[in-house]
Amino acid sequence: MPYSLLSADELFTEDDRGSAKQKKVKIVFVIGGPGSGKGTQCKRIAQQFGYTHLSVGEILRQEISSGSETGSMIQKIMKEGKLVPSDVTVRLLQQAMQGINSDKFLIDGFPRNEENVKAFEDLTKMEPEFVLYLDCPQDEMEKRLLSRNEGREDDNVETIRKRFKVFMESTLPTIEYYESKGKIRKVDAGKSVDEVFESIKVIFSQGKDNKVPPSRHKCKCLIL
Numbered sequence: 216m217p218y219s220l221l222s223a224d225e226l227f228t229e230d231d232r233g234s235a236k237q238k239k240v241k242i243v244f245v246i247g248g249p250g251s252g253k254g255t256q257c258k259r260i261a262q263q264f265g266y267t268h269l270s271v272g273e274i275l276r277q278e279i280s281s282g283s284e285t286g287s288m289i290q291k292i293m294k295e296g297k298l299v300p301s302d303v304t305v306r307l308l309q310q311a312m313q314g315i316n317s318d319k320f321l322i323d324g325f326p327r328n329e330e331n332v333k334a335f336e337d338l339t340k341m342e343p344e345f346v347l348y349l350d351c352p353q354d355e356m357e358k359r360l361l362s363r364n365e366g367r368e369d370d371n372v373e374t375i376r377k378r379f380k381v382f383m384e385s386t387l388p389t390i391e392y393y394e395s396k397g398k399i400r401k402v403d404a405g406k407s408v409d410e411v412f413e414s415i416k417v418i419f420s421q422g423k424d425n426k427v428p429p430s431r432h433k434c435k436c437l438i439l
């Protein structure tokens with residue numbers, strides 16, 4: 216079933232419609248491998264810089280908890296460490312954004328692949344201001360996930376390894392894509408929580424447009 220997504224034109228508040236002024240919504244994507252610290256750092260960024268934090272993984276887990284058919288489909292995919300189809304993910308993300316009156320969204324754990332990027336761009340006609348990339352060694356991420364203890368069904372060695380594979384094969388190319396647009400802001404996420412946040416603060420403190428020199432992240436380029 217095709218899903219409609221919030222378009223740029225629909226991002227108006229009632230007040231804005233009345234005065235025919237478009238609401239300017241700022242979006243920052245936060246991506247990184249499983250366990251790189253996205254959720255941990257997003258909480259701090261949201262608190263300090265006034266963003267609305269939306270974790271797409273969390274939105275999907277809420278759908279599972281609702282007991283819907285879509286939820287059981289998502290649950291099977293998540294247990295396998297695979298990615299949920301973009302139409303489902305983007306529709307749920309859209310609904311979450313529509314339900315919140317905010318002009319600054321921090322989208323945690325999205326986009327995960329080329330299909331996600333295309334669905335988001337095609338349907339919203341919006342692009343992120345920039346993309347925060349938490350770069351962390353795999354052995355450190357695995358250690359963190361195995362001691363997370365939040366009862367997540369996908370935090371077991373077998374699924375974690377599958378999630379790493381999906382990250383390398385599907386998410387890294389999206390980083391290449393945003394790198395080619397000068398939008399990647401990379402931080403070393405293998406350090407302590409405080410040290411990582413210090414690096415992130417520099418990025419979010421760079422003027423109202425967050426215009427900082429792009430990171431020197433070098434890798435193979437994939438044109439979407």
Ligand SMILES: Nc1ncnc2c1ncn2[C@@H]1O[C@H](COP(=O)(O)OP(=O)(O)OP(=O)(O)O)[C@@H](O)[C@H]1O
Pocket residue numbers: 247248249250251252253254255256272324359360362363364404405406407408409411
């Ligand atoms: N810099 C850090 N040093 C040590 N432990 C950390 C660090 N950042 C986060 N952690 C811990 O690692 C675990 C994973 O962190 P977090 O949930 O933020 O990662 P994530 O990138 O959101 O993972 P996922 O993709 O699985 O949702 C948590 O238990 C968290 O407390």
Ligand SMILES: O=c1ccn([C@@H]2O[C@H](COP(=O)(O)O)[C@@H](O)[C@H]2O)c(=O)[nH]1
Pocket residue numbers: 249271272273275292293294296297298299300304323324325326327331369378
């Ligand atoms: O855009 C997305 C985000 C997440 N998923 C699925 O959810 C799990 C968990 O995501 P976390 O960000 O680690 O909480 C992920 O492994 C995928 O199965 C997705 O498909 N698309």
Ligand SMILES: [Mg+2]
Pocket residue numbers: 253254270272324
């Ligand atoms: Mg997370």
